[in-house]
Amino acid sequence: MKRALIITYYWPPSAGPGVQRWLKFVKYLRDYDWEPVVFTPDNPEVPAKDENLLKEIPKNLKVLKIPASEPYKFYRKLTGSKEGATVGFTSTETGGKIPFTDIAARWIRGNFFIPDARKGFVKPAVEYLLGYLGTNHVDVIITTGPPHSMHLIGMELKKRTGISWLADFRDPWTGIDFYDDLLLTRWADKKHQYMEWEVLSSADVVLTVGKKIGEELKKKGAKQTEVITNGYDPKDFKNYVHTKKTDAFTILHSGSLIPSRNPHSFWEALNVCCREEEDFMKDLRVLLIGKNDSGVKDTVTRYAYAECIRFIDYVSHDKIIQKMSDANILLLLINKTRNAEGFLTGKLFEYLAAKRPILSIGPLDGDAALLIEKTKAGITCDFSDTEAIKAYLLAMYREWKKNGMTQVKSVGIEEYSRKELTAKLAEILNQFSP
Numbered sequence: 255m256k257r258a259l260i261i262t263y264y265w266p267p268s269a270g271p272g273v274q275r276w277l278k279f280v281k282y283l284r285d286y287d288w289e290p291v292v293f294t295p296d297n298p299e300v301p302a303k304d305e306n307l308l309k310e311i312p313k314n315l316k317v318l319k320i321p322a323s324e325p326y327k328f329y330r331k332l333t334g335s336k337e338g339a340t341v342g343f344t345s346t347e348t349g350g351k352i353p354f355t356d357i358a359a360r361w362i363r364g365n366f367f368i369p370d371a372r373k374g375f376v377k378p379a380v381e382y383l384l385g386y387l388g389t390n391h392v393d394v395i396i397t398t399g400p401p402h403s404m405h406l407i408g409m410e411l412k413k414r415t416g417i418s419w420l421a422d423f424r425d426p427w428t429g430i431d432f433y434d435d436l437l438l439t440r441w442a443d444k445k446h447q448y449m450e451w452e453v454l455s456s457a458d459v460v461l462t463v464g465k466k467i468g469e470e471l472k473k474k475g476a477k478q479t480e481v482i483t484n485g486y487d488p489k490d491f492k493n494y495v496h497t498k499k500t501d502a503f504t505i506l507h508s509g510s511l512i513p514s515r516n517p518h519s520f521w522e523a524l525n526v527c528c529r530e531e532e533d534f535m536k537d538l539r540v541l542l543i544g545k546n547d548s549g550v551k552d553t554v555t556r557y558a559y560a561e562c563i564r565f566i567d568y569v570s571h572d573k574i575i576q577k578m579s580d581a582n583i584l585l586l587l588i589n590k591t592r593n594a595e596g597f598l599t600g601k602l603f604e605y606l607a608a609k610r611p612i613l614s615i616g617p618l619d620g621d622a623a624l625l626i627e628k629t630k631a632g633i634t635c636d637f638s639d640t641e642a643i644k645a646y647l648l649a650m651y652r653e654w655k656k657n658g659m660t661q662v663k664s665v666g667i668e669e670y671s672r673k674e675l676t677a678k679l680a681e682i683l684n685q686f687s688p
Contacts, residue, residue, distance in 0.1 A: 257392045259383070261396065268304075281311075301545070306570050425467075462481055463483050467593075485600075507541070523641075537654075598622055614635070615643065
């Protein structure tokens with residue numbers, strides 16, 4: 255069986271979207287004659303853990319670990335943050351007024367920790383893996399980022415060993431939505447740009463999650479780009495009933511709600527629905543599951559329906575699947591940033607599998623909008639189109655009133671199953687070991 259060394263920062267029991275993509279690839283790679291070997295830090299700094307994800311790891315999988323030294327203790331001391339807090343440059347913790355300590359932390363992170371705060375892990379990881387590769391054969395090295403420091407490990411290993419290397423970009427590097435928030439000096443920006451080009455031009459294949467991101471990476475120097483989207487695992491949904499009636503009209507959003515995703519038009523559309531439709535507010539329940547910026551909470555409290563909103567911290571993956579399947583509308587919010595058209599989050603594919611109507615708010619020509627249209631899984635409304643959002647909410651509400659539930663007859667979602675996507679990955683890997 256051919257062997258692939260997978261270098262990833264996020265691995266169970268770490269939780270969150272950064273784990274799911276390669277956890278699922280590893281789960282199914284053996285079905286396509288590839289034996290995965292995973293390398294990951296022994297003590298990663300992660301915002302949440304989910305012990306249930308350990309059950310997903312294949313039996314007898316070789317997982318290599320070494321400790322990582324990271325600067326987050328300094329960050330927490332600087333900002334007064336609690337244990338487990340990470341550098342918060344993607345969110346304004348005070349609803350728009352950023353404390354000086356956070357500004358300082360952003361500047362330090364952007365200008366001293368290039369490409370990211372895990373840069374200190376690169377040298378010891380390379381030294382350890384050179385030793386491992388000296389006595390253990392692998393056919394290909396795979397790195398996945400963010401954090402993009404993982405790609406620096408792969409690039410150095412390729413230089414030193416000549417082993418083929420695939421770099422997986424789950425998110426862009428200099429094109430990521432918060433890049434401008436890093437407060438970079440001209441020197442630091444040039445260094446980011448150069449390192450990104452060096453990684454892209456050195457990798458044998460650059461893999462990513464969406465067409466538009468792939469096009470961007472190609473322009474920036476990638477020799478060969480391939481797109482494999484995120485997906486869903488049918489086994490995660492096998493015990494859930496898609497025709498279940500609910501006792502409240504439930505709208506669910508899963509994931510972080512940061513300022514660039516704060517859906518002002520959605521909040522206003524809910525307000526109009528409450529005024530125009532009798533019993534709407536009485537029946538309404540909105541579940542916001544994940545880290546929610548305080549500015550979002552401030553926005554919601556302005557409305558009379560604020561008591562219908564539930565802010566819920568991290569929920570384990572199996573439980574969030576259940577909540578998705580029980581919802582009447584699944585809310586997808588695209589970041590209102592310069593790369594909005596290429597935003598194709600992993601949760602969209604689990605939304606598809608939950609078979610509940612999707613209400614997406616974002617660019618009408620974006621990758622997410624095109625996928626929702628292709629699968630007939632819901633609707634996409636422009637960021638500012640309050641009227642269209644209101645119309646869809648009322649249509650779904652009236653369906654729920656009539657039937658006690660809402661459904662969509664989506665089509666073609668099977669191609670996004672994790673096993674099918676792993677088959678595509680294996681085809682790419684076979685280029686390196688026929």
